[in-house]
Structures are given as structure tokens and as C-alpha cells.
Amino acid sequence: MKPRQKVTMVAGACLILSLAASAFVLHRTDRLRPQATLDEVLFLSSPTVIKRASLGYDGLLACIYWTRAVQYFGYRHHSFAASYNLLAPLLEITTHLDPHLLVAYEFGTSFLAPQPPHGAGQPERAIELMEYGIQNNPDNWKLYYDLGFVYYMELRDYKKAAETFERGSQVPNAHPFLKVMAAQMAQHAGEYETARMLWSATYQTTQDKQIRDNAVEHLRALRVDEDVQHLQEAVTRFGERTGRLPLSMAELVAAEGLAGTPVDPDGHPYKLTPEGRVELRVPDDFAFATKGLPPGYKPRPKFHSPQ
Amino acid sequence: MRTRIAHIASNTFREAVRDRVLYNLIAFALLLSGAAILVGQISIEIEKLVVINLGLTAVSLFGIVIAIFIGIGLVSKEIEKRTLYTVLSRPVRRWEFIVGKFFGLAGTLVVNTFFMAIGVFAALFYVSHKFVRADALILVALYFIVLEFVIICSLALLFSSFSSPLLSAVFAFSLFVIGNFAEDLRNFAGMAHGFSRWLATGAAYLVPNFSAFNVITSIAHEQPVAGQLILQNTLYALFYATMALSGAVLIFEHRDLK
Numbered sequence: 001m002k003p004r005q006k007v008t009m010v011a012g013a014c015l016i017l018s019l020a021a022s023a024f025v026l027h028r029t030d031r032l033r034p035q036a037t038l039d040e041v042l043f044l045s046s047p048t049v050i051k052r053a054s055l056g057y058d059g060l061l062a063c064i065y066w067t068r069a070v071q072y073f074g075y076r077h078h079s080f081a082a083s084y085n086l087l088a089p090l091l092e093i094t095t096h097l098d099p100h101l102l103v104a105y106e107f108g109t110s111f112l113a114p115q116p117p118h119g120a121g122q123p124e125r126a127i128e129l130m131e132y133g134i135q136n137n138p139d140n141w142k143l144y145y146d147l148g149f150v151y152y153m154e155l156r157d158y159k160k161a162a163e164t165f166e167r168g169s170q171v172p173n174a175h176p177f178l179k180v181m182a183a184q185m186a187q188h189a190g191e192y193e194t195a196r197m198l199w200s201a202t203y204q205t206t207q208d209k210q211i212r213d214n215a216v217e218h219l220r221a222l223r224v225d226e227d228v229q230h231l232q233e234a235v236t237r238f239g240e241r242t243g244r245l246p247l248s249m250a251e252l253v254a255a256e257g258l259a260g261t262p263v264d265p266d267g268h269p270y271k272l273t274p275e276g277r278v279e280l281r282v283p284d285d286f287a288f289a290t291k292g293l294p295p296g297y298k299p300r301p302k303f304h305s306p307q
Numbered sequence: 308m309r310t311r312i313a314h315i316a317s318n319t320f321r322e323a324v325r326d327r328v329l330y331n332l333i334a335f336a337l338l339l340s341g342a343a344i345l346v347g348q349i350s351i352e353i354e355k356l357v358v359i360n361l362g363l364t365a366v367s368l369f370g371i372v373i374a375i376f377i378g379i380g381l382v383s384k385e386i387e388k389r390t391l392y393t394v395l396s397r398p399v400r401r402w403e404f405i406v407g408k409f410f411g412l413a414g415t416l417v418v419n420t421f422f423m424a425i426g427v428f429a430a431l432f433y434v435s436h437k438f439v440r441a442d443a444l445i446l447v448a449l450y451f452i453v454l455e456f457v458i459i460c461s462l463a464l465l466f467s468s469f470s471s472p473l474l475s476a477v478f479a480f481s482l483f484v485i486g487n488f489a490e491d492l493r494n495f496a497g498m499a500h501g502f503s504r505w506l507a508t509g510a511a512y513l514v515p516n517f518s519a520f521n522v523i524t525s526i527a528h529e530q531p532v533a534g535q536l537i538l539q540n541t542l543y544a545l546f547y548a549t550m551a552l553s554g555a556v557l558i559f560e561h562r563d564l565k
Contacts, residue, residue: 055487056517057367059524060360067350100528103352208352 045089047096054097062098069094069104073111073120084120087111091129095136105133106146113150117298118288123154141175142205144168148181149198161185177201192226220265221288224280227262228292231270231278234258245276264292311399312407319411320418323377328415331369332422338365343430354434359445359527362427367452367523369423370416371483374456377415378463379475381408386564395564402556409464409552416456424449441529447537451520454544458515459483461551468555469562482514489516515547 001009044050054061069090076084091108095101111119113126130147137143144167151161162185169178177197184194196219203215234256238246246252249272253261261269268281270292280292323329339362346357382405385391394404424445431442462482466475485492489511496507519540522532 052488052491055484056521057360057364057523059356059527060364062524063346063350063353063357063360066353067346070350098524100524100530101353101356107351210351 042086042089045093047093050093051097058097062094062101062104065090065094065097066101066104069108069111077117080117082116084111084122087120088122088125088129092132095129095132099132099136102133102137102140102143105130105137105143109146109150113154115154123150126150126154139171141168141171141173141178144171145175145178145181145201148178148185152185152194152198158185175201175205192222196222217286218288221286221290223265224286224289225291227264227270228278228280228289231262232291235272235276235278239276245274246272248272311403312410315394315399315404315407316410316414319381319408320414323373323412323415326377328373328377329419329422331373332419332426335365335369335423336426339426339430340433343433355431356527358427358430358434360523362423362430363445363448363452363523363526366420366423366427366449367455370420370452370456371459373419374412374416374459375463375476375479375483378412378460379467379472379479381412381464382467382559383470383472383475391564401560405464405468405552405556405559409460409548412460412464413457416460417453420449420453420456444526444529444532447532448522448526450537451522451540454540455517455520457544457548458486458517458551461548461555462515465551465555465558468559483517486515486517487521489514490518516543519543 044053050061050065051058069087072086072090073084076087091104091112094104095108098104109126109130112129113119113121113123115121127147127150130143130150133143134140134147144164148161148164148168151157151164162182165178165182165185168174169176169182181194181197181201184197199215199218199222203212203219206212206215231252234252235246238252238255241255246255249261249269252258252272263269264280264286266282266285271279271281273279278292279294280286280289283289283293283297286292339358342361343354343358346354350357382391385394391404395401427445427449428438428442431445432438459479463475463479466478470478492507492511492514496504496511499507519536522536526532
């Protein structure tokens with residue numbers, strides 16, 4: 001073997017071995033400090049400074065910050081986190097860098113507004129974000145719709161929700177249901193009916209599969225809530241009439257003259273506990289249901305979006 | 308005269324290609340294809356935006372780096388290698404040498420941008436599966452980026468005509484950064500009084516103003532660009548580059564090369 005070939009072989013082997021060794025050591029180091037990530041650090045928190053520092057490439061930076069916000073929310077959401085301290089600043093930086101990045105308002109609001117474990121539980125920050133979005137994109141009716149959604153769903157502020165839907169209905173080419181929503185809010189119409197209308201509208205006005213699936217999940221949960229409420233009222237009536245609780249769902253069905261054993265949207269019959277509680281057989285299949293859950297049951301976190 | 312300038316320009320282009328400048332296209336292709344595939348998985352609904360923003364930003368940054376690092380050596384390298392004396396001993400005027408170098412570098416950047424533009428459109432097609440009329444606006448952004456290159460090439464040549472490569476790089480890059488803050492400088496001038504107002508206004512008009520060339524974000528949102536802006540940016544780039552090149556020629560004409 002020529003000396004040159006020898007050197008080549010030795011250097012090549014050294015290169016591969018040292019690369020593998022450094023990767024191995026790094027992997028071990030990462031395991032020593034599993035939480036050593038940048039998740040909870042925002043080195044620059046001023047949107048204005050970041051915009052200046054972007055040297056005009058603010059669009060790309062906005063995409064990077066948006067991706068970071070999505071990753072941050074996804075990671076914290078997945079780990080059942082109770083706090084999302086960086087979410088609002090990340091979204092504010094994103095939208096300041098690119099005020100026309102509509103997706104950041106639409107999804108950002110739905111990350112911020114719902115209570116944990118479904119979101120960050122910061123509806124006020126969501127409203128600020130959406131108002132900033134409307135200020136910069138006044139002709140986009142969907143932003144008004146999302147804002148009205150937050151007022152209604154998270155704050156139960158019918159007056160503000162009605163005003164927002166009304167404002168949105170004035171925008172050229174706004175969807176006609178904004179007018180209907182404004183009227184619904186103004187007269188505090190039935191809760192389930194209104195919520196069903198909002199989620200149906202969400203389903204119909206988006207092409208995003210994830211959002212459509214999410215809307216379907218909410219509609220299923222709404223049906224469960226409504227069913228359980230009606231059945232629970234039937235149990236109360238039975239108790240008032242007979243002075244005892246029904247022994248089984250069959251007895252309740254017979255006493256109330258129902259058409260058959262009531263079932264949830266998946267076809268599973270509702271359960272009647274000895275304590276007279278109506279419960280779901282598989283509560284994990286209805287992440288957004290608020291009724292029919294066993295005592296102490298904790299729902300799995302699930303993405304929740306109005307748009 | 309025209310032939311001599313064309314010869315110098317084509318030699319500058321060939322030299323840049325020999326220096327493997329166009330290798331940056333490989334890095335660009337990897338960056339763009341990686342982004343196009345990855346972003347869909349780690350973010351939400353911004354695949355197209357990322358391809359446009361990242362693609363055009365990369366075209367701009369790669370080009371600026373090339374313009375600065377090649378431009379600063381165009382004159383000094385020829386002096387250092389003593390090849391300049393061979394060139395100037397022939398019937399070539401000093402100003403022709405500068406102008407030829409400028410066109411050679413600008414040509415290199417145009418060719419580079421052309422290939423990168425193909426990459427941007429290919430990545431766009433990959434994520435959208437179709438082209439829409441608004442995608443044609445990307446050509447406007449690319450045109451503005453080329454205009455930026457023209458200005459930076461001329462500035463790099465200006466600094467290269469009297470300074471060392473290291474200092475020229477520092478000056479050119481600083482002007483690129485300052486050029487992005489030119490509007491702030493003008494706002495500052497508006498708030499100042501007396502002498503500082505004159506000074507700030509003068510500085511604001513002297514440094515290149517790159518902010519009007521940056522339409523990447525608005526084009527990513529399919530917002531149209533006014534025809535008037537295209538015309539005025541073209542004129543501004545031509546005038547500014549001519550000014551910087553004239554400065555370079557003036558300095559180089561009077562430089563003692565012995």
C-alpha cells in the first residue's frame with residue numbers, strides 16, 4: 001500500500017469514528033438533561049426589535065416564529081401542560097413580523113383561548129391578538145367570526161359576541177351566517193342550538209381536514225351533552241314521581257315512553273349508575289363532552305379551533 | 308471599447324465560475340427542497356408561504372454574499388496577482404476595466420438568480436401542485452433582488468478600488484445593513500433640528516435605500532406591486548449604481564498602481 005493511500009484510509013477511518021463518537025457523546029449528554037431545550041426561552045421578546053433585526057426578511061422570520069409557536073403549543077399540549085407562558089409572546093412576534101399571516105390569528109386564537117388542557121386559557125390575549133389581526137386585515141370576515149366565537153365560547157359575553165358578528169357582517173363578501181349569529185347572540189338563543197350552528201358553520205367554511213375533524217368532534221360532543229342533559233332530567237322526573245331512582249336504563253326508557261335505549265353518536269348505549277347518573281360507556285371517544293363523564297374523569301387534551 | 312468591456316466582463320464571469328461560486332446553487336437546492344418537505348410536517352398551513360419567503364430570502368442573501376465577497380476582490384486580487392498590469396499594458400482604459408468587472412459580476416449574479424428562480428418555482432409547484440396567476444408576482448420580487456445586487460456590486464467595486472478586501476467587505480456589508488434602516492434614518496432626520504437635521508437627511512439620501520426593494524412578504528400574500536414602484540426602483544438602482552461606479556472609476560483612475 002502506498003503511503004498516500006495509507007494516510008487516506010487512516011484519516012477516513014478517524015473521521016467516521018470521531019463523528020460517530022461525538023454523536024454518541026452528544027446523545028448521552030442530551031439524556032443527562034432532557035429538558036435542556038429552548039422552549040421556555042425567548043431571547044428577544046420585543047416584536048419591534050425583531051422586525052428591525054430581520055433586515056427586511058420579516059416574512060421568513062414570521063414563518064419561523066409561527067412554526068415555533070405551533071411546536072411550542074404542540075409540545076406543551078401533548079405533555080398536558082397547565083401553563084403556556086411563551087405562546088402569546090410568540091404569536092405577537094409572529095403577527096408583528098407579518099400582520100397578514102392570517103393562519104397565525106385563526107389558529108393562534110384557538111391555541112390561546114380555550115381553558116387547559118385544550119388550550120392556554122388566555123381568552124383576553126386571544127382577543128388582543130384577533131383585534132390586531134382585524135386592524136391589519138379589516139376586510140377578512142373570518143377574523144370577526146373567530147373573535148365572536150371566543151367571546152361566546154370562552155367568555156359567554158353575548159353582547160360583545162353579537163357586536164363582533166355584526167361588525168363582521170358589514171365586511172364586503174362576509175358569509176350570511178354572521179348576520180344570523182349576531183341575531184342569535186342578541187337574543188341569547190338556546191345554548192346547544194347556537195353552539196351547533198357555530199360548529200356547523202366552521203365545518204362548512206373550511207377546507208382544512210384537521211379543522212373539519214375537530215368540528216365533527218365538537219358536534220358529536222354537543223349531541224352527547226344534550227342527550228345526557230335530557231336523560232338526567234328524565235331521571236329526576238322519575239325520582240319525583242316514584243320516590244326512588246330507576247333500577248336500570250330499560251326501566252327509565254319504559255317509564256318515559258322513549259322509542260328505544262338511548263345511544264351515543266357511536267351507537268354505545270348510555271349507562272345509568274346506581275347513583276342515578278347517566279354516563280358515557282367510552283368517555284375517551286368524546287374529548288370535548290362536558291356531561292356524562294365519570295366523577296374525577298380527566299379528558300384527554302385535544303386541539304380546539306373555531307376556524 | 309464595447310468589445311474590451313465585454314471581454315473583461317466575460318473573463319470575470321468565467322473566473323467566478325472557476326472559483327466554484329455557482330456551487331451555492333447546490334446548497335440552495337438542498338435548503339429549498341428540505342424546507343418544502345419539512346415545513347408541511349412541523350407547521351400549519353404555511354407551506355407555500357415558506358417556499359416563497361425562504362426561496363426569495365435565500366436568493367437575496369446568497370446573492371448579496373456573493374456580490375460582496377467577489378466584488379471586494381475584483382480589483383485588489385488583480386493588483387495582488389499583478390495581472391492588472393498585464394491587462395492595463397494592453398489598450399484597455401482603467402474605467403473600462405472597472406465597468407467590465409462590474410458587468411461580469413452582475414452577469415454572474417443574474418445567471419445565479421436565474422437558476423435559483425427555477426428552483427423556487429419548482430419547489431412552489433411541489434407544494435401547490437399548480438401555478439396561479441399571482442405566482443407571476445414572484446418575478447417582480449426576483450427583479451427587485453437583482454436590482455439590489457446591482458447596487459451592492461457597484462458598492463463592493465467602489466470600496467475595492469481603494470481599500471483592502473477585508474475593509475471593503477466590512478464597508479459593503481455595513482452599507483447593506485444601513486440601507487435596510489434608511490427609512491428610519493429619514494424619519495430620524497424629520498425629528499431632528501438644525502445641523503443634525505441636515506446631516507441625517509444627507510446621510511439618508513447618501514446610503515442606499517433597500518427597503519423599497521423588499522416586497523417578498525407582500526408578494527407571498529399575493530399583493531400586487533405598483534407599476535410606478537417597479538419603474539422608480541429600476542431608475543433608482545441605475546442611478547445609484549452609476550454613481551458608485553463613477554466613484555470607483557474616479558478613484559481608480561487616480562490611483563497610483565506602481
